[in-house]
Amino acid sequence: MILEKWSSDDKFRLNALCNSIDRSFLSDRIPYPYTDRDAEAWLSMVSELDGKEAIFRAIKLDGRIIGNISVEKKADIYRLDGEIGYFLLDEYKGQGIMTEAVSQICELAFSELDICRITGLVFAENAASARVLEKNGFKPEGMMKQAVIKNGIIHDLLIFGRLKTM
Ligand SMILES: CC(C)(COP(=O)(O)OP(=O)(O)OC[C@H]1O[C@@H](n2cnc3c(N)ncnc32)[C@H](O)[C@@H]1OP(=O)(O)O)[C@@H](O)C(=O)NCCC(=O)NCCS
Incomplete structure (x- = not known):
């Protein structure tokens, strides 16, 4: 597995990826069905913000894009x-x-972005995602009750945090 920067040439691969993923625990920011225009708009945003306000990487295995991972800086305070x-x-x-x-994106984000922590917000039912964060040194910091609605159902959200200086 390697992480690679997204390029404007990835439009069709991004489109195929976003139309194939399980979105049960994802934000509705990713439209469905996902169109070429959605892919173009997202890749353009990525090229503008990557390395400044965020780190975005394609997850690649044997030359195929199989996922996406990002760390995005928040605003204001x-x-x-x-x-x-x-x-x-x-x-x-x-x-x-x-x-x-x-593991790899946390290292990149702490070295390239001006941040002192990374937050992971996980649907309470998403045990695999919580485990992935715990295995990477994220600590459980609490739960927001009834914090999100997905497909008409309200869910609790677990808060995980990892500090730059652990
Ligand atoms: C959640 C997700 C990122 C996990 O990716 P993955 O590559 O399968 O994760 P890994 O194999 O690295 O690790 C999964 C861990 O969760 C554990 N796990 C999996 N299902 C589990 C479950 N139902 N209950 C408890 N633990 C579970 C695995 O055993 C493993 O832990 P271990 O190494 O201690 O055995 C992936 O399933 C995914 O993309 N899901 C859809 C999108 C999503 O949920 N994104 C996260 C939004 S916060």
Whole structure:
């Protein structure tokens, strides 16, 4: 598994990826169905912000893009905090891939972005994602009750944090 910068040539691969992922625990920011225009707009945002306000990387295995991972700086008084997000195609789950991807992006984000912590917000039911963060030194910091609504159902959200100086 390697992390690679997204390029404007990845439009069709990004489109295929975003139309194939399990979105049960993802933000609705990723439209569905995902169109070429959605891919173009996202890749343009990535090229503008990457390395300044955020780190975005494609997760690649044997030359195929199989997922995405990012750390995005927050704004205002929260600006020293970066929020991590990630997803992987179903057929690659359970092989330790996201654990390694999180390890690599945290290192990149702490060295390239002006942040002192990374926050992970996880649906309370998403035990695999919580485990991935814990394996990377993230500590559970609490739970926001009834914090998100997805497909008409309200969920609790777990808060995880990892400090630059652990
Ligand atoms: C959650 C997700 C990122 C995990 O990626 P992955 O590559 O399968 O994760 P890894 O294989 O590195 O590690 C998964 C860990 O969770 C554990 N796990 C998996 N399912 C679990 C469950 N239902 N309950 C408890 N632990 C579970 C695995 O055993 C493993 O831990 P271990 O190494 O201690 O055995 C991936 O399933 C995914 O992309 N899901 C859809 C999108 C998503 O949920 N994104 C996160 C939003 S916060």
